[in-house]
Amino acid sequence: MRKTKYLKILITLLIFTGIRSVKAQQYPFQDYKLPFEKRVDDLVSRLTLEEKVFQMLNSAPAIPRLKIPAYDWWNETLHGVARTPFKVTVFPQAIAMAATFDSDALFKMADYSALEGRAIYNKAVELGRTNERYLGLTYWTPNINIFRDPRWGRGQETYGEDPYLTATLGDAFVRGLQGDDPKYLKAAACAKHYAVHSGPEPLRHVFNADVSKFDLWDTYLPAFEKLVTQSKVAGVMCAYNAFQGQPCCASDLLMTDILRKQWNFTGYVTSDCWAIDDFYKNHKTHKDAAAASADAVFHGTDIDCGTEAYKALLTAVKNGIITEKDIDVSIKRLFMIRFRLGMFDPAAMVKYANTPITVLESDDHKAHSLKMARESMVLLRNEANTLPLKKGLKKIVVLGPNADNAIAVLGNYNGTPSKITTVLEGIKNKVGQNTQVVYEQAVSFTNDTLLNYLNLDQQLAIDGKPGFKAEYFKGQNLEGTPVFSQMESSLKHEWQEGQQMEGGLTANHFSARYSTNFKAAQTGNMTFELEGDDGYRLFINGKKVLDAWSRNRWGAQTYKLATVKDSTYNLVIEYWQGEGAAKIRFSGGTFMRTDFNALVKRHQDADAFVFVGGISPQLEGEEMKVDLPGFSGGDRTSIMLPQAQTALLKALKNSGKPVVFVMMTGSAIAIPWEAENIPAIVNAWYGGQSAGTAVADLLFGDYNPSGRLPVTFYKSDQDLANFNDYSMENRTYRYFKGKPLFGFGYGLSYTSFRYEGLTTPANIKSGKGTTLSVKITNTGKMQGDEVVQLYVTHSDSAIKTARKALKGFQRVNLAPGKSQLISFNLQPGDLTYIDENGQKKPLTGKISLSVGGSQPDETLKTSGNILSQTLNIN
Template sequence: MSNFAYCDSSLPFAVRVKDLVDRMTLMEKINQLGDNAFGVPRIGLEKYEWWSEALHGVSNVGRGTHFDNLIPGATSFPTVILTAASFNESLWKTIGQAVSTEARAMYNLGRAGLTYWSPTINVARDPRWGRITETPGEDPFVVGTYASNYVRGLQDVEGTENVTDLNSRPLKVSACCKHAAAYDVDNWLGVDRYHFDARVTEQDMVETFLRPFEMCVKDGDVSSVMCSYNRVNGIPTCADPRLLKETIRGDWDLHGYIVADCDSIEVMVDFHKWLGDTQEDAVAQTLKAGLDLDCGDYYTQFTGPAAKQGKVREEDIDKSLKYLYTVLMRLGFFDGSPSFNSLGKNDVCSDKHIELATEAAREGIVLLKNNKTLPLQSSKFRKIAVVGPHANATSAMIGNYAGIPCQITAPIDGFSKYGKVIYEMGCGEVLCKNESFIFPAMKAAKNADATVILAGLGLSVEQESLDRVDLLLPGYQTQLINQVAAVSKGPVILVIMSAGGVDISFAKENENIKAILWAGYPGEEGGQAIADVVFGKYNPGGRLPITWHEANYVDLLPLTSMPLRPIDSLGYPGRTYKFFNGSTVYPFGYGLSYTHFNYSLVSSQRSLLVNLTKFHHCRNLTYDNDANKPPCPAVLTNDIECNNYIFELEIEVQNVGERDGSEVVLVYSKPPKGIAEAPLKQMIGFNRVFVKARKNEKVNFVFNACKSLGIVDYKAYQLLPSGQHTIVVGDDVVSYPIQVSFGFDQ
């Protein structure tokens, strides 16, 4: 082996990988195309399991990672939907760094792989989707920003982030953005992801479903993308060359490999019955489309026969293997990674990481209601009734794609540090089918200085392969909450654990319920984080990353209707805050604090002149009233040097209260009035800033006009409209116009 070029670390990766692939026979090559790559002992190539998961901590889902007596667990951070609610980019990256440190340490000890099929970055289009817990919410810009930050945290090796040759950039671990694309139906009223054909307009594809993936590849430089089970407009995503080869690898320039969701090729054959394909046809289709790796055994079983039948070129197999082994080269699989060799057992479940998990939960928790009650004073509220199906939550706080947590602090444990806890479960489980547990909870509330009710959803209601059919609390939970609130001696605080929104209008309007918190699924230290917020050790600053709809939303349109814009002919409302204009329980971006913040505009740019030449062409836009249409409605963003058209905004955030706190500054743009089917508004920036009591901080934003003021028309062109746009900060706390004009150089 000392003479093999692939073992010579002085040679470029491309040369080494070619040498490695060229040394294999056809069948040896094929045996490396499944997630369980067999290796080739004849040439010293070790076997490798590609499938590991690290959605919010190193997971034991996937065959590449396991826990035992040496490494009994890993830090379990809050599920993604709660972490997203922090709107804190640096936190997202820091969590990625912590997770990858634990992953590398476990790899060194033979307990984990180097390739992690995380994060999930599908947009949460509908509150009924079961996998919202895995996602960063409903806004494609927020989802993409989360993705690029978390991926950078997982992958980046300090000092090598900006190397010229990205195909040789070292990786700490390899991340994977999934599931491309338009995947957000799992199992709803007889419709499942293995049969579903998502009928999507090209406009929605560009504007919403593909945008986070494009950001993940371009901004995060992710080293893998996973295609999904569903079809899009009739074509299985894992067999779509336009999506895989032309867009992800071509237009976006992926430096890495494309992998199928597990058994997706088998799903194509058995459930989609795509083109009546045989197994050999299917592997030929997917290889040619640009699918490099099969999570499953279809490639390893049927690519050989497909090659013998003349349906597969060995060249296509070689190409996929080169992508795969280049990633393993970058990870140090062949040479080792000296900068990570020292990581070991002490780097897993470290005190630092456990505190980071606690802080992440605190930052994500959203205060939805506060009737001058929170925070509680521990000196005044010494006896606390902690009741409800999540009062003693353990695994429920961890969510799915979880490993074994280092430790778990349940809510009753967290509150016991602030006073004497009287615990009653109130419900036997989240589904709350038995009302007999309610009376003991009422009795506890009568004998306590304050009552905390922990209710909500769980994996028995929403998770992979399980979509919701309503937006209500399960079983007798509503009755539990109302009856406990009616008899409680002290103030009642309701804490909701869920991923998707819940219609809790009854609690919002109930004067006996003084405060409401949303805590997502807050990870292993969730109980501590919730108690810290309730008793004021931490001032909440989280914001909802999804809209909380009223219960009748589910009667307005089916989960399977994919368009985001309203469909007037069917009476369907729009989806997400960008297009839904009805009433809500709580809107996207909502969240209160124990203090109060004022905004003032320090500086802003009010006009932007885009220089055009005779080689530029005006593009038409449809207006509701042609009288509002300017002479040159828009230009293609691809036709102008977008980096030359930047505008800035500076906001002063003043904390006018008596408590230190963090404020999330949300910035939206509204397109010129009258453009048909344009978004009501769209998020273009956010920043979480800590401001001490009676102090102020300045927050500066720099925007690219094409990205921040651009729209996608019905033909899927990305356009910059002329006219008066509006920049909105927060919930219309500050707004100002910015005029986009086109100047023609004759």
């Protein structure tokens, strides 16, 4: 009886739910039983011209009459979900993940990132916040530009200098991010920046790249071709710069002939942000926004990011420059992506739509971040078995600008985790309380004179209360009545965009004023340091002394104030934040020059020095306002390690104690003196939230280093070609004619490996592939990973192609004394070359296949022998 009663209730509920569902489905596009194509056609047919145009902005508004929610297309997940107001897992920077040579690990990283992104988006839907940036499911990643020149500040976002490695890792990322559901995307990836784009940053809005057909198809396009034609990437971002006289987003060759016609790309294209404005403001190829926007749409650019240029499409249609049917093509592509993401279907139908917020920073995700950080680190030098260090040392001195730098390990385009482990923390955690770990910064990145920070708590007060009076305003101009005011003991804030603040204010387009009085403790000088993102200024006694109001980039400035003891100085700091993360920090102290000899003498009882230097995303990155020796506009003007760091390392070397140089960087650094004199050098990149743990694991032998360089480390600036020249002549390991300091694919281990028994056919037919196998044995005393690399070389001088080219790699883990047979399957496309007309042709004649732990002519002492075999292609 009870079962019958419950059954009747269930039937009633199902009928009622069905009636409600039918009523809700007013239009065919809302019927999830119909194919996406029919639903998209129906939806677009119901839009007005103005509604269509506004859907082509990255911040697409809601269409209430059709119950279409607002959606912002702009989101990032380069190495974990970026810029979101939620705490997330931050994996190593892209260039570091490339150093793992581990496509399976990168696939899993992308899968985990998509899960966290789904959880965030689901929460945004629940909160009605789908209109906010960095909460959507369309990620403008991966960056698969070729890192052709180490001076490019954004090279850290790429997978290195090699087209094969870039394409393979990019493919793994896209497949991991987009998922394997036959109907729905887990998230939508976007290959950028299409296609010939790699600096200089200060010129990117005006630069015109021009390369030969050979370089275009041999170097710049292979990764894009693979991701479009094989990985089925959902989106492509066209670059700022022009290509052969046309802006990339309106390039006949790139956008129409290659992307849409040859590759049959049916996904969406977004401009880089503000790139359409560049048509008429910087490239001067178009007279106004209407002409620029129409031409971009003609060439298949569906979204105008970061600006309002596409609103001029209304004028373009009115004036007959473009038709509404032309706009329909783009609109249909955009809504197709949103339908494929399940945005218009019941959550119960989309397996990703119920991903809970609890997946953020899950144990599996954090463990994988640590795994990738470990695999990414490259042991460049280890003389006299300096590493691994013994855990029983009595005193370790840790030095350098990156030793306790939580900013550096996160790279750029990053999210914010709940916990970041710096190298200093990692070492302390590793050695425990029985080892004394002493920290001194000693140098900045470029200078041996540092600000000795003082505790100003007792010297700052206002209205009889210690600290700052803080006033927060809606909007960026400090206008109107403050949304809220409060006293703050110190000024050190960081916000993610959209983070909730007091009084209902969110960290997006807000401003603040901080007021206090400083009472000088002595007569002399006090240096105030102010840093922030986006803009700030400092007033002392009503006079403006620091002004970065239009800076729009993270950075620090200092002002030296002459003080009289017991005198009071009024300080007012004004700050605004626009889009993206926000930070403002205020401190004070006195500058002091580090005496290196005194430092060494002070620590003459040290068992080892660990110097953590290199560079930082504070110096290299996207269009930055940085002007320091060796750095300009986000790029580098020199690849040499800054002289101040070399000078300190020389002093440490003279101590006679073991010296370990842990180098953080997103690009190749020239360290000729260090490579000859410092016994142990580890390249640790920007290793993500667990970077410090990973470095400590390697330094003390709990992890056997196995990373490989995805870029060439040159000896000096003299090895570099003109930065503005996009020809690949004498660039990267494939065409460089000199001898590098450390070559592409280089990386040492704590154990050793031997290769034997290379087996491959002696002859194959032209246009066919082949297989080969090799036996690898761990001949050392420690378990470890080896990255097995396969290169193809040829000796036919009549064919212009790479001197040597990576065509396969595998990561294998072996215990001491153990062996494994490794097989490679070369596809027909791996045995081709590009002719002068940009056409792919099969190789013929004799070629050489080389297998080992490095390039064929750069044998490593820990990877042993390189095996090569000649193959005849008939």
